[in-house]
Amino acid sequence: MSKDKVEKIRLIEELAMNAWPAETIQIVDGWRLRFNHGVTRRTNSVWPNERGGKVPLAELMRIAADFYARRGLPTRYQVCPAGLPQDLDDQLSAAGYAVEAETKVQTAAIDVVLGKTASEIPCRIIEGADREWFAAYERAEGFGEHAARVRWATIARTGPRHAYALLEMDGQAVAVGRGVLERGWLGVFGMSTHPDYRRRGCATAVLAALASWGRSQGAAAIYLQVEMHNLGAQALYAVAGFETLYRYHYRTGGV
DSSP states (O other), rough: OOOHHHHHHHHHHHHHHHOOSSSSEEEEEEEEEEETOOSSEEEEEEEHOOOOSSHHHHHHHHHHHHHTTTOOOEEEEEETTSSSSHHHHHHHTTTTEEEEEEEEEEEEHHHHHHHOOOOOOEEEEEEEEOOHHHHHHHHHOOOOHHHHHHHHHHHHHHHHHHEEEEETTTTEEEEEEEEEETTEEEEEEEEEEEETTTTTHHHHHHHHHHHHHHHEEEEEEEEEEEEETHHHHHHHHHHOEEEEEEEEEEEEHHH
């Protein structure tokens, strides 16, 4: 893989970390050890994409294991092609860490997405963390009380500019999405449609609304993440012009 592509991957991973920030981050020789009360793998895993090279790998892994053990969580790493050291995935495999949640990271030019997602379904954009939007998101996903509380806190402390798409039908909110803008990129997160309203163009309208907002704020490209098993979302994004830039997965050990 070329150096330029690795640097692009590292940038997107940094943007995504900023877009969904953990409550606690401990920096150890460039690695970020993230904790967010056990809610979402991303914010409760090691981000190993920078390394100073001053701390031996075995010591880094010991520090990470202690960090999560003290918080009652398994030690988990988010592993992508930008991970350091370059053989980190092999090292974790040899140490018995299991693969979880294989995910594609896809990108597209924002004008391409807008050209392919034209929709006549009205969709409202709300800038900044919004309780109305979050209530609709919570209904669509069915979070428990603890997960909802932690997710709302995560959204509320997001540093970069962010906006929320809310689509209503039959007098109720039925589809949502979240956009986070940083350094010319729009990250799309939290895409969710109520089960009763799927396959009616709602997700396409939400994506179009977020892309339009992103372009109005100066974004030129979009990135998003989609798990390998989510074939429906992959089909939507393919039609919208997205292509896979890279993949990541988690490596998880014991508590």
